[in-house]
Amino acid sequence: VTAPASRPTPDLAGGRRRLQPLSRRFFARPTEVVAPELLGKLLVRSAAGVPVHSARIVEVEAYLGTRDLASHARKGPTPRAAIMFGPPGHLYVYLIYGMYHCMNFVCEPDGQAGAVLIRAAEPLVGTSASDPRALAGPGKLCRSLGITLADKGLDLTSATSGLFVATDSTPAPPIAQSARIGVDYAGEWSTRPLRFYVPGHPSVSGPRSLR
DNA sequence: CAGCGGATGTGCT
DNA sequence: GCACATCCGCTGG
Numbered sequence: 001v002t003a004p005a006s007r008p009t010p011d012l013a014g015g016r017r018r019l020q021p022l023s024r025r026f027f028a029r030p031t032e033v034v035a036p037e038l039l040g041k042l043l044v045r046s047a048a049g050v051p052v053h054s055a056r057i058v059e060v061e062a063y064l065g066t067r068d069l070a071s072h073a074r075k076g077p078t079p080r081a082a083i084m085f086g087p088p089g090h091l092y093v094y095l096i097y098g099m100y101h102c103m104n105f106v107c108e109p110d111g112q113a114g115a116v117l118i119r120a121a122e123p124l125v126g127t128s129a130s131d132p133r134a135l136a137g138p139g140k141l142c143r144s145l146g147i148t149l150a151d152k153g154l155d156l157t158s159a160t161s162g163l164f165v166a167t168d169s170t171p172a173p174p175i176a177q178s179a180r181i182g183v184d185y186a187g188e189w190s191t192r193p194l195r196f197y198v199p200g201h202p203s204v205s206g207p208r209s210l211r
Numbered sequence: 212c213a214g215c216g217g218a219t220g221t222g223c224t
Numbered sequence: 225g226c227a228c229a230t231c232c233g234c235t236g237g
Contacts, residue, residue, distance in 0.1 A: 061229070063229075070229070071229085072229080075222095075223080078222080078223090079222090080221080080222070094221090094229085095219095095220065095221065096220095096221095096228065096229065096230060097218080097219065097220080097228065097230050097231080098218070098219030098220035098221075098228090099218065099219050099220080099230080099231085100219095100230050100231070102229060102230085104229090117229060119229085137230070137231070138229070138230075139230045139231060140230085140231075143231095180229070181229075181230095182228085182229050182230075183229060185227080185228085186229095207213095208212090
């Protein structure tokens, strides 16, 4: 529940190095390339400049832009989705079913739409770090980390803007693919293998058959 | 375990 | 009106 304060300058991975955010260039690439590379990365949530949660990403989905019938960008830069058309490395948040939030990392060069939905993470430090299922699902993830529409647009490449992504020394995890979850309405786009996850990991969401 | 239905607000047709 | 990149609690095997 509370962050450890026993060591002078602990990072949230349990190591000694200070975590550094991924660069904007990392996000400025094709969304389907960025998505699988996010698996195993650390998600660091801070409030008032102080890190309070960290988690390891174990499940993501790529949403490719205007041609992708499952993407919010398919209607063009509407007020809701305009962020997806802007510079990479920012956070796209939307409200789903009136009560949950989902968070995405904007990818592709400025002017081109694309984003990666973060679906699940393994809790490391912070609230509910003892429950491996606490962050298993995009709505639960945002609820546990306190991500809301107020965080829409924040800069993921800044260590002080509330949320960032970092690499640690953990080896790259195995990767599996499947169709994206909950996009049956999207025609042939509903079957494209744009969901990436760490197979067998206890924090992955969805039905058993897709873990 | 699977399969439903309710909660609840925004963005479209 | 209705669909929606969801979750939880309830039901029945």
